[in-house]
Amino acid sequence: MAKPVKDPLTGAKTTGHVWDETLQEFDNPLPRWWVWMFYATVVFTIVYWLMYPSWPVAGTYLKGFNTITYETDAGEEKTTHWNTRALLQRDMQTGTQALKQKEYLTKVAAAPYEQIAQDPDMAAFVRSYGNGIFGDKCAACHQAGGQGVVGLFPNLVDDDWLWGSKPEQITETLVNGRNGFMPPYRETFNDDQLDQVANYVMSLSGLEANKEAAVKGEQIFKGEKGGCYYCHTSEGTGMYAQGAANLTDKIWTVANVPAKDSAEEKLAAIKTVIRDGIQRQMPAFSSRLSDTEIKVLVAYLKQLSGE
Amino acid sequence: MFKHETIETNSGLLIVLTLVAISIGGLVEIIPLHYIDETVEDVRDPDTGFEMVRPYSPLELRGFDIYKREGCYTCHSQMIRPFRDEDLRYGHYSLAAESKYDHPFQWGSKRTGPDLARVGGKYSNEWHVQHMIAPRSVVPESIMPNYPWLAETELKLSDLQDRMIALKKVGVPYSRTTAEYENNVKRFGEAVAKTLDINLAENTLIAQANQGNYDGNKAKITEMEALVAYLQVLGTMVDFDKFDEEHFIQFR
Numbered sequence: 001m002a003k004p005v006k007d008p009l010t011g012a013k014t015t016g017h018v019w020d021e022t023l024q025e026f027d028n029p030l031p032r033w034w035v036w037m038f039y040a041t042v043v044f045t046i047v048y049w050l051m052y053p054s055w056p057v058a059g060t061y062l063k064g065f066n067t068i069t070y071e072t073d074a075g076e077e078k079t080t081h082w083n084t085r086a087l088l089q090r091d092m093q094t095g096t097q098a099l100k101q102k103e104y105l106t107k108v109a110a111a112p113y114e115q116i117a118q119d120p121d122m123a124a125f126v127r128s129y130g131n132g133i134f135g136d137k138c139a140a141c142h143q144a145g146g147q148g149v150v151g152l153f154p155n156l157v158d159d160d161w162l163w164g165s166k167p168e169q170i171t172e173t174l175v176n177g178r179n180g181f182m183p184p185y186r187e188t189f190n191d192d193q194l195d196q197v198a199n200y201v202m203s204l205s206g207l208e209a210n211k212e213a214a215v216k217g218e219q220i221f222k223g224e225k226g227g228c229y230y231c232h233t234s235e236g237t238g239m240y241a242q243g244a245a246n247l248t249d250k251i252w253t254v255a256n257v258p259a260k261d262s263a264e265e266k267l268a269a270i271k272t273v274i275r276d277g278i279q280r281q282m283p284a285f286s287s288r289l290s291d292t293e294i295k296v297l298v299a300y301l302k303q304l305s306g307e
Numbered sequence: 308m309f310k311h312e313t314i315e316t317n318s319g320l321l322i323v324l325t326l327v328a329i330s331i332g333g334l335v336e337i338i339p340l341h342y343i344d345e346t347v348e349d350v351r352d353p354d355t356g357f358e359m360v361r362p363y364s365p366l367e368l369r370g371f372d373i374y375k376r377e378g379c380y381t382c383h384s385q386m387i388r389p390f391r392d393e394d395l396r397y398g399h400y401s402l403a404a405e406s407k408y409d410h411p412f413q414w415g416s417k418r419t420g421p422d423l424a425r426v427g428g429k430y431s432n433e434w435h436v437q438h439m440i441a442p443r444s445v446v447p448e449s450i451m452p453n454y455p456w457l458a459e460t461e462l463k464l465s466d467l468q469d470r471m472i473a474l475k476k477v478g479v480p481y482s483r484t485t486a487e488y489e490n491n492v493k494r495f496g497e498a499v500a501k502t503l504d505i506n507l508a509e510n511t512l513i514a515q516a517n518q519g520n521y522d523g524n525k526a527k528i529t530e531m532e533a534l535v536a537y538l539q540v541l542g543t544m545v546d547f548d549k550f551d552e553e554h555f556i557q558f559r
Contacts, residue, residue: 017312056339056342059342060343061343070553072551073552073553083556083559084388084559085400085555086556087389088389088394089556140434140438140446141431141434143447144447149444152433153434280433281431281433284428287547
């Protein structure tokens with residue numbers, strides 16, 4: 001080491017290294033507070049090593065002295081070294097927020113739907129908790145307000161239900177999902193027949209239609225040629241078991257008829273659906289939501305549709 | 308005597324010694340992971356004994372390639388951390404085993420879009436297609452770009468086998484020989500082993516695309532089809548209903 005010397009101008013200590021004849025480096029000591037902070041972090045590290053999983057050793061690692069006790073599914077208490085997975089398990093069981101929610105979830109799980117709707121406390125819980133689930137799991141398709149996207153994803157705020165509005169029917173929809181299917185009729189119907197059936201569908205919901213064509217369309221609808229009545233029933237009121245739409249209630253879920261101005265455009269929209277058929281899928285949520293969460297969601301949907 | 312000045316004034320030596328010093332830090336962190344048995348969970352179906360996490364089928368693999376090509380990872384992570392808020396929103400925390408065949412893995416700490424580790428089965432195929440073509444048509448507040456070309460671009464199949472061979476070289480158990488195939492049958496069961504056979508890759512891919520019809524277009528196999536097939540398998544391989552809630556704590 002070069003001998004420490006002092007800088008003649010400032011009097012400060014230098015490292016004694018000299019480059020390019022005069023270029024020198026100050027050797028100022030670190031501030032005391034900084035040095036002590038540094039020592040403190042070293043001590044903290046050692047405590048941390050001892051408390052939490054740290055150094056790898058052979059085929060395993062030091063687990064640390066800190067422990068977490070949680071309850072297993074079988075109801076036994078289990079203690080393990082500190083780790084984030086056990087921490088989560090404990091948090092889900094005994095965390096402050098989790099316990100608060102559990103209190104309500106237990107209450108809702110035990111109550112019948114009418115009672116949930118009437119009890120202001122439970123109804124408020126369903127509104128906020130259900131809204132959270134709906135926002136993440138449902139809103140991507142059915143939209144934040146439940147209004148859906150015509151043609152793609154059904155509206156959940158009206159009174160029209162494709163698969164039924166009873167709590168057990170909605171539960172079934174959520175648990176196992178649904179496959180909405182209507183066969184395409186482009187091979188079955190010629191242009192005239194397509195026109196006639198579409199006119200009949202128009203007349204079903206009181207829209208202006210070609211009466212002559214609608215009469216012929218009715219025969220196809222109710223006859224073996226179309227077989228539409230299998231799912232939509234002879235009255236056209238639809239069938240929950242098949243997810244077949246009610247065609248008489250002026251609510252359109254696939255063909256966006258109300259958005260079309262002229263009768264021709266409305267007819268064309270209906271024709272497109274009959275020609276191409278429908279294939280829509282609602283995913284199953286049984287593995288994503290607990291039974292109670294599904295119940296909360298059903299109660300929330302009931303609130304959304306104003307029932 | 309050794310002088311620090313020798314290192315400081317000798318740039319070649321300084322470079323070498325700097326590299327040595329930095330690699331010690333890296334090696335101390337990385338090497339032990341390869342020797343710790345518990346790092347990657349052994350996830351087997353309790354009923355059949357087969358491994359639940361399998362390599363991607365050829366169609367899913369091509370979807371993964373497109374996922375990387377389009378840079379989806381710049382906004383989407385695939386790692387659910389073991390926190391209550393993440394559990395409630397995304398589902399079960401990710402296991403190390405679930406990304407063991409990902410090259411490169413898609414973990415991450417930056418989420419501009421949501422985490423996708425368990426997006427499989429959450430939305431319908433139709434939603435994915437619609438969302439990929441025009442995200443704002445289904446999620447008005449979304450800032451995701453449109454990817455309309457995926458639905459039009461035909462999926463390139465000519466290098467499919469090469470891609471699988473490359474992955475095999477880094478340890479993904481795709482099979483080329485009968486012995487390797489038999490080994491896969493033992494590990495994953497016959498149905499899965501067939502999808503991992505490099506020799507049948509193209510047929511497997513076409514069969515899955517036709518059966519799944521992920522983009523609603525039967526005329527040709529598009530990149531959209533592969534990407535949706537990939538998204539629909541994410542996070543679905545391990546059936547957590549078959550395990551106790553605390554089962555995976557033992558691996559930590």
